[in-house]
Amino acid sequence: MEPDVHQTVAARLRAAAQRYTANRRALVEALWDAGHPLTIHELLAVRRDVPQSSAYRTLAILEQVGVVRRVVTNEEFTRFELDEELTEHHHHLICSNCGAVDDVSIASELERSVERALNRVARRTGFTAVSHRLDLMGTCRNCA
Amino acid sequence: MEPDVHQTVAARLRAAAQRYTANRRALVEALWDAGHPLTIHELLAVRRDVPQSSAYRTLAILEQVGVVRRVVTNEEFTRFELDEELTEHHHHLICSNCGAVDDVSIASELERSVERALNRVARRTGFTAVSHRLDLMGTCRNCA
DNA sequence: TCTGAGACTGAGACTGAGTCCTACTCTGAG
DNA sequence: CTCAGAGTAGGACTCAGTCTCAGTCTCAGA
Numbered sequence: 010m011e012p013d014v015h016q017t018v019a020a021r022l023r024a025a026a027q028r029y030t031a032n033r034r035a036l037v038e039a040l041w042d043a044g045h046p047l048t049i050h051e052l053l054a055v056r057r058d059v060p061q062s063s064a065y066r067t068l069a070i071l072e073q074v075g076v077v078r079r080v081v082t083n084e085e086f087t088r089f090e091l092d093e094e095l096t097e098h099h100h101h102l103i104c105s106n107c108g109a110v111d112d113v114s115i116a117s118e119l120e121r122s123v124e125r126a127l128n129r130v131a132r133r134t135g136f137t138a139v140s141h142r143l144d145l146m147g148t149c150r151n152c153a
Numbered sequence: 154m155e156p157d158v159h160q161t162v163a164a165r166l167r168a169a170a171q172r173y174t175a176n177r178r179a180l181v182e183a184l185w186d187a188g189h190p191l192t193i194h195e196l197l198a199v200r201r202d203v204p205q206s207s208a209y210r211t212l213a214i215l216e217q218v219g220v221v222r223r224v225v226t227n228e229e230f231t232r233f234e235l236d237e238e239l240t241e242h243h244h245h246l247i248c249s250n251c252g253a254v255d256d257v258s259i260a261s262e263l264e265r266s267v268e269r270a271l272n273r274v275a276r277r278t279g280f281t282a283v284s285h286r287l288d289l290m291g292t293c294r295n296c297a
Numbered sequence: 298t299c300t301g302a303g304a305c306t307g308a309g310a311c312t313g314a315g316t317c318c319t320a321c322t323c324t325g326a327g
Numbered sequence: 328c329t330c331a332g333a334g335t336a337g338g339a340c341t342c343a344g345t346c347t348c349a350g351t352c353t354c355a356g357a
Contacts, residue, residue, distance in 0.1 A: 102280045142290060
């Protein structure tokens, strides 16, 4: 695990007068290790010591301080991943059959033109863009 | 309302041995009129004659036959819109403050390069892409 | 025009992901 | 050492969405 991730998280929590406790550390590490968005159930399966209510509370706090991001798919479960500032900008391959979600990147040049185009659209409609989400829906290798 | 939308919907339902009843027609029309994804509550507010359970059932059926698409945001409610084959390919501006969702299009040339790039990524990872989703998250004009 | 199969409906019971409450524990500044 | 307030566990609770079931409607065939 990258050495400075914990430091960054700790700093952001401190800035919000929050502590970086064992539970919070455990969830951050689980998300880092997975390398793709996890559901609460997957998280709890990996970290059996963390109770469900604490997991939800912790993720909500981590989301508030910008460490964790909510990833919604067409499944009924929310997934969570580390914010892109701790990992890197990426997109998702979402399997509409089994619900699996994988991370992928696209060429940075294309990324930039998408960004520019979206900012143009946003400006035209008076919308203040903060981020974008570009996901592929389809069938994963296992379900094919 | 475009004349052939009802015909297309009727045909798809018929192909699945389903009827195009008044309730189904009402919801399709409401979605068409809105021009952007609606929550169940918004739909029910527009069509007070349709009971909640029927609305959910109807939308599920319309989704199965490819007439309606589920749009998930970070809100806790699912939204529904007509499938792109009945309208046209578009993206969403999602306000993370009030939850409003608006439709927008981007230059078709950029659209094609995104499509190509995504297909390349998909092929490389053994993923069978069906569609993509490109949304802008931020703050809408009203909430700014 | 009748009739039966099965598509459709509405009301309300039910499910379960996610939230909230509360009593308790931990931590660190003073 | 102590105490304020941050953090925790777990169980009750909420409510969007699903399911069930008894009844209604439609239409093809007789």
